[in-house]
Amino acid sequence: MAESERWKKGAAKMKELFGREPQPGQMQEDFLKITVENLFGDVWGRPGLELRERSMITVAALTVLARERELKVHLRGALNAGISREKINEIMIHLAHYGGWPTGVNGLRIAKEVFDEIDAKQK
Amino acid sequence: MAESERWKKGAAKMKELFGREPQPGQMQEDFLKITVENLFGDVWGRPGLELRERSMITVAALTVLARERELKVHLRGALNAGISREKINEIMIHLAHYGGWPTGVNGLRIAKEVFDEIDAKQK
Amino acid sequence: MAESERWKKGAAKMKELFGREPQPGQMQEDFLKITVENLFGDVWGRPGLELRERSMITVAALTVLARERELKVHLRGALNAGISREKINEIMIHLAHYGGWPTGVNGLRIAKEVFDEIDAKQK
Amino acid sequence: MAESERWKKGAAKMKELFGREPQPGQMQEDFLKITVENLFGDVWGRPGLELRERSMITVAALTVLARERELKVHLRGALNAGISREKINEIMIHLAHYGGWPTGVNGLRIAKEVFDEIDAKQK
Amino acid sequence: MAESERWKKGAAKMKELFGREPQPGQMQEDFLKITVENLFGDVWGRPGLELRERSMITVAALTVLARERELKVHLRGALNAGISREKINEIMIHLAHYGGWPTGVNGLRIAKEVFDEIDAKQK
Amino acid sequence: MAESERWKKGAAKMKELFGREPQPGQMQEDFLKITVENLFGDVWGRPGLELRERSMITVAALTVLARERELKVHLRGALNAGISREKINEIMIHLAHYGGWPTGVNGLRIAKEVFDEIDAKQK
Numbered sequence: 001m002a003e004s005e006r007w008k009k010g011a012a013k014m015k016e017l018f019g020r021e022p023q024p025g026q027m028q029e030d031f032l033k034i035t036v037e038n039l040f041g042d043v044w045g046r047p048g049l050e051l052r053e054r055s056m057i058t059v060a061a062l063t064v065l066a067r068e069r070e071l072k073v074h075l076r077g078a079l080n081a082g083i084s085r086e087k088i089n090e091i092m093i094h095l096a097h098y099g100g101w102p103t104g105v106n107g108l109r110i111a112k113e114v115f116d117e118i119d120a121k122q123k
Numbered sequence: 124m125a126e127s128e129r130w131k132k133g134a135a136k137m138k139e140l141f142g143r144e145p146q147p148g149q150m151q152e153d154f155l156k157i158t159v160e161n162l163f164g165d166v167w168g169r170p171g172l173e174l175r176e177r178s179m180i181t182v183a184a185l186t187v188l189a190r191e192r193e194l195k196v197h198l199r200g201a202l203n204a205g206i207s208r209e210k211i212n213e214i215m216i217h218l219a220h221y222g223g224w225p226t227g228v229n230g231l232r233i234a235k236e237v238f239d240e241i242d243a244k245q246k
Numbered sequence: 247m248a249e250s251e252r253w254k255k256g257a258a259k260m261k262e263l264f265g266r267e268p269q270p271g272q273m274q275e276d277f278l279k280i281t282v283e284n285l286f287g288d289v290w291g292r293p294g295l296e297l298r299e300r301s302m303i304t305v306a307a308l309t310v311l312a313r314e315r316e317l318k319v320h321l322r323g324a325l326n327a328g329i330s331r332e333k334i335n336e337i338m339i340h341l342a343h344y345g346g347w348p349t350g351v352n353g354l355r356i357a358k359e360v361f362d363e364i365d366a367k368q369k
Numbered sequence: 370m371a372e373s374e375r376w377k378k379g380a381a382k383m384k385e386l387f388g389r390e391p392q393p394g395q396m397q398e399d400f401l402k403i404t405v406e407n408l409f410g411d412v413w414g415r416p417g418l419e420l421r422e423r424s425m426i427t428v429a430a431l432t433v434l435a436r437e438r439e440l441k442v443h444l445r446g447a448l449n450a451g452i453s454r455e456k457i458n459e460i461m462i463h464l465a466h467y468g469g470w471p472t473g474v475n476g477l478r479i480a481k482e483v484f485d486e487i488d489a490k491q492k
Numbered sequence: 493m494a495e496s497e498r499w500k501k502g503a504a505k506m507k508e509l510f511g512r513e514p515q516p517g518q519m520q521e522d523f524l525k526i527t528v529e530n531l532f533g534d535v536w537g538r539p540g541l542e543l544r545e546r547s548m549i550t551v552a553a554l555t556v557l558a559r560e561r562e563l564k565v566h567l568r569g570a571l572n573a574g575i576s577r578e579k580i581n582e583i584m585i586h587l588a589h590y591g592g593w594p595t596g597v598n599g600l601r602i603a604k605e606v607f608d609e610i611d612a613k614q615k
Numbered sequence: 616m617a618e619s620e621r622w623k624k625g626a627a628k629m630k631e632l633f634g635r636e637p638q639p640g641q642m643q644e645d646f647l648k649i650t651v652e653n654l655f656g657d658v659w660g661r662p663g664l665e666l667r668e669r670s671m672i673t674v675a676a677l678t679v680l681a682r683e684r685e686l687k688v689h690l691r692g693a694l695n696a697g698i699s700r701e702k703i704n705e706i707m708i709h710l711a712h713y714g715g716w717p718t719g720v721n722g723l724r725i726a727k728e729v730f731d732e733i734d735a736k737q738k
């Protein structure tokens with residue numbers, strides 16, 4: 001795949017957020033291309049919001065929509081973007097009141113899983 | 124209703140966000156009490172997130188959950204909390220990709236309604 | 247349309263809940279038949295739950311799913327089934343904590359609309 | 370705005386589906402660009418599914434997600450793409466069983482509104 | 493943590509529903525406090541609905557919102573509150589028609605898991 | 616259970632879609648009866664849409680509603696109904712834009728799981 005400008009921009013943004021470039025085989029090939037170019041290149045790459053702000057509203061959206069797998073991925077991104085563990089917990093407590101109690105219970109549980117996985121790796 | 128400490132704290136937070144104190148008759152009496160004391164006093168009144176951050180994730184949650192009436196209320200709050208119109212539009216464009224296209228279309232439409240109502244009043 | 251046993255059973259159940267039999271033209275013809283026979287005849291007509299219990303869980307489901315038009319219809323049914331206005335308000339306050347705050351705000355608003363419409367008619 | 374290849378492709382696809390090209394002012398400018406280029410150019414413009422199939426699954430998604438405004442727009446698209454009124458009604462009856470009864474009630478109601486608006490215009 | 497009146501009230505209500513008091517470490521500390529005091533003390537502790545009614549609408553809400561973990565917890569609560577297994581199954585069959593077929597399939601599956609776990613323990 | 620005409624019709628339709636008749640014990644007995652007679656006999660058995668079309672909109676609905684277990688079952692049905700793997704992937708890429716990005720990520724992941732399970736069996 002010839003690397004377009006949009007791919008390069010998106011891949012750089014993914015590196016900034018997730019700490020690594022998109023990997024072939026990470027998802028279905030055509031969707032990976034759209035994810036890198038359209039989602040991360042065209043949208044995350046826009047000015048207008050800081051990376052930290054994009055990360056925070058993405059976490060909020062995934063939390064209230066109960067998208068647990070994607071949430072785990074983006075919680076790691078949020079930590080990379082400089083959002084502290086304390087802030088993440090606070091976001092979950094807050095969102096429990098807008099998405100309903102299970103939003104908070106599950107959000108805090110998943111955040112704890114992510115924190116524990118990171119801690120386990122660093123030992 | 125004797126004003127408890129929790130009521131006072133919640134009412135002050137609502138004033139800070141919405142520009143006015145909670146009004147009797149604004150919603151069912153018991154739920155107003157819970158909204159002021161539990162939601163705004165106990166939760167919005169916590170440290171850990173800035174008002175602007177709480178406002179931003181609330182807008183994100185309401186947008187992807189398609190809660191249009193509440194979203195209008197909180198978009199006004201977001202403007203009061205210092206989130207610019209440009210940022211609000213950008214939030215909607217971003218969230219279109221996490222909640223689906225209608226999230227973006229409706230989010231931008233509702234934001235425009237709020238901006239237009241504010242502009243109309245100021246003339 | 248020859249009235250099947252299932253139609254008769256469903257129509258009687260709708261009469262019991264809504265105070266009147268299903269009306270031709272009330273919805274698309276084939277869907278009306280399925281609604282009367284399958285939903286109200288086969289399901290609402292089952293023993294195992296009292297009418298009042300079926301009404302209560304239906305209201306709960308429609309409230310948290312934000313199905314406002316259907317909720318209005320079923321709030322009238324709930325009143326017919328003997329659930330008081332006070333209980334309906336209490337249901338909404340309770341569900342605000344499982345479906346999120348807008349669930350409560352909207353549920354109470356819609357309940358008030360239904361109560362007001364009934365009161366206006368009785369004058 | 371210099372018309373990119375992706376814009377041209379997306380605009381042609383929108384013309385094919387909705388009967389007219391995207392209009393400036395139809396939505397927020399940046400989101401219109403993303404809608405034309407990314408959604409209609411890159412995605413709707415892909416081979417792999419016929420226009421009629423893309424239209425049908427879009428209608429299904431919007432129906433069960435209760436996105437009523439967008440659904441109206443895409444029901445007109447579905448008719449343009451050759452999906453008959455009878456098929457649209459049948460889709461709604463079918464989806465009532467996967468998204469819940471209000472999905473069917475509202476889907477049929479909105480479809481009827483679209484059909485009636487078209488008929489009114491043709492008189 | 494000094495046990496406030498609200499904590500005591502909420503903890504007693506949780507004991508009544510779940511058969512045991514809230515446990516430290518059961519969830520993030522601050523959210524546990526809010527859950528005990530605000531959710532169970534202030535809301536579940538209100539008059540206006542019987543415990544059995546609150547339990548039933550909570551189960552209904554969690555079922556149609558597909559909140560499976562929380563549903564398991566509250567199905568045990570429902571059994572404690574005197575709702576029979578037969579009624580629980582009937583609730584799931586009923587809700588299949590308001591939340592869509594997967595609501596029923598999953599609701600019945602999860603209920604069976606809870607019943608089986610209880611039976612396995614009692615052997 | 617005496618096999619009614621509606622049961623026979625529904626069971627035949629399930630055989631056509633899933634490759635086998637409904638099995639006792641597959642789900643709670645009463646709900647199985649309603650599933651066979653009402654859902655597959657009365658609804659899937661209607662003319663108006665081809666089996667392939669019903670399958671496609673069911674997959675679309677389950678995908679955007681994030682009903683993963685049911686989706687797996689219906690992806691196998693879709694393959695039986697003649698929808699190719701390429702079309703299924705394309706459906707997921709398309710729906711990512713209407714249900715949000717996690718819809719696409721999860722839809723493609725689940726589709727891959729189904730394809731891999733089928734391939735593993737055929738070795």
